[in-house]
Amino acid sequence: MSGEGTWVGLDVHARSVVGSAIDEASGEISTRRVGPRTEQIVEWVRNHPGPVMACYEAGPTGFGLARALAAAGIACEVVAPSKLERPAGDKVKTDRRDAERLARLLRIGELPAVRVPTEAEEAARDLVRAREDVRTDLMRARHRLSKLLLRQGLVWDATAWTGAHEQWLRGLRFDRRGVQLAFDEALDAVFTVGARRDRLDAAIVEMAETAALAGPVGRLRCLRGVSTLTAVGLCVEVADWHRFTGATIGSYLGLVPSEASSGARRVQGQITKTGNTHARRLLVEAAWHHRRPLRTSRERARRADGQPAMVRDRAEAGNRRLHQRWTRLDRRKKRPTISAVAVARELAGWCWSLAVLDERTPESTTTPPG
Known part of the structure; x- marks a missing residue:
């Protein structure tokens, strides 16, 4: 887009959208409040001199706008809001200024973009996160019931939430x-939410076979x-494993230590906890x-049944290595919670x-005898 085209920044909200466009040829900046409907936004962006490149911050409105712009032949970047830098002296924040700032950062290539998932990936992620919400609801419902019984002086001494506990x-x-x-x-809330969880579990297991x-x-x-539930959750949250390496996947999930180093001084703190919260909890x-x-x-043998020998050997090597990691951390008197995060990384x-291992192993490509 050297010398021509338009850079467009969009400040997107549920009921209003403010767009700011920079004409590369004239340097003119135009700002307009656009309707919230996707068709209106696409039409306004398309009317600018091409080629046009647009961007907006990721948020609760999802990725439908990015897909609609891509379908209209307009390149669109979805920006990670947590990675946008803001000057310390900038104390005025408005929709117009945010849209203009996005357009300027897009023009100089300083926007941290996120990957736009496909519709199928987003649907699978919604299903897994719905199950995550139900898990939280079930835990709260059980706590409310147990605390109600505790106020009546009733406590179940054996393992809770088993068949015997339910009968009691x-x-x-x-x-x-x-x-x-x-x-x-x-009690009805516990059983109702438990049934919802079971239905979602069955749907996730069915989806895992696609x-x-x-x-x-x-x-x-x-x-x-x-x-199966953990594996599906990791796959739908990470989506494209090939974006990362073994050294960068931990950083994406926020499992690496924070750092504030300058000159000869190096200080590391607790983990960053950035990136995908759901995948980090599963790990x-x-x-x-x-x-x-x-x-x-x-x-574990049942789960590994049918997998190539290369996969089984690599998984067993990982299992041995991770247990050895735990053992070394225990010898160093590390707190178990810290050890768990280190092993999770x-x-x-x-x-x-x-996940990125080639499925076409020699065993799977060899013709069976007879």
């Missing part, structure tokens, strides 16, 4: 009508602590499984290596 809950009766009604509502996910999900399940939960000694597991690298 169904048999409880209270003399006071208010307590009985509150208990019935809390062509797009079957390969990487099957390979990731060979690792300890990575079930940290899976990392705890590697604390126990590595033994033969019937469930390394687990992310092993997940990456399995």
Whole structure:
């Protein structure tokens, strides 16, 4: 776009959009409030002298606008808001100034863009995150019920939320009508949310068998602590594993230490916790499984059944390495929570290596005898 074209920055909200356009030929900046409908935005952007390149910040409005602009032949970048730098002396923030600032940064190539997922990837991500929300709802419903019973002096001493526990809950009766009604509502909420979770689990397992996910999900399940739900969650959150390397995947997920170094002074702090929160939680939960000694597991063998020998060997090497990592950290008297994050960072690298592993191994390409 040297010497011609238009750079467009869009400040997108649910009910209003402000666009700022920089004409490369004249240097003129024009700003306009556009309607919130996608068709109106695309039409306004298209009316500028071409070639046109647009951008807007990622947010709750999603990626539909980026796809619509791409379908109209307009290049569009979706920007990561958390990585946009703002001058310390800039104390005025308006939609017009934000749109103009995006257009100027786009023009000089200083915008940190994010990957725009396909519609299928976004649908799979919505399903997995719906299950994540239900998991949180179920935990809260169980806590409310248990605390209600605690106020009545009732505590279940064995393992909670098993068949025996459920039978015990169904048999409880209270003399006071208010307590009985509150208990019935809390118990019904637990069962209702549990049924929602089971339906979503079944849908995710079915989705894991599709062509797009079957390969990487099957390979990731060979690792300890990575079930079908965890593997699907990692695959839909990361989407394209080939964007990263074993050294950069941890940084994308916020599992690397923060740093403030200058000159000869180097200071590292807690992990950055940037990037994808859902994938980071899944990895940290899976990392705890590697604390126990590595033994033969019937469930892990079932998950690895049908995978090429190359995949199984690499997964077992990762399982051994991750347990050894736990052991070394325990010897150094590290807190278990810190050890779990350190192992999760390394687990992310092993997940990456399995996800990008070529499925066409010698075993799978060799013609079976007979």
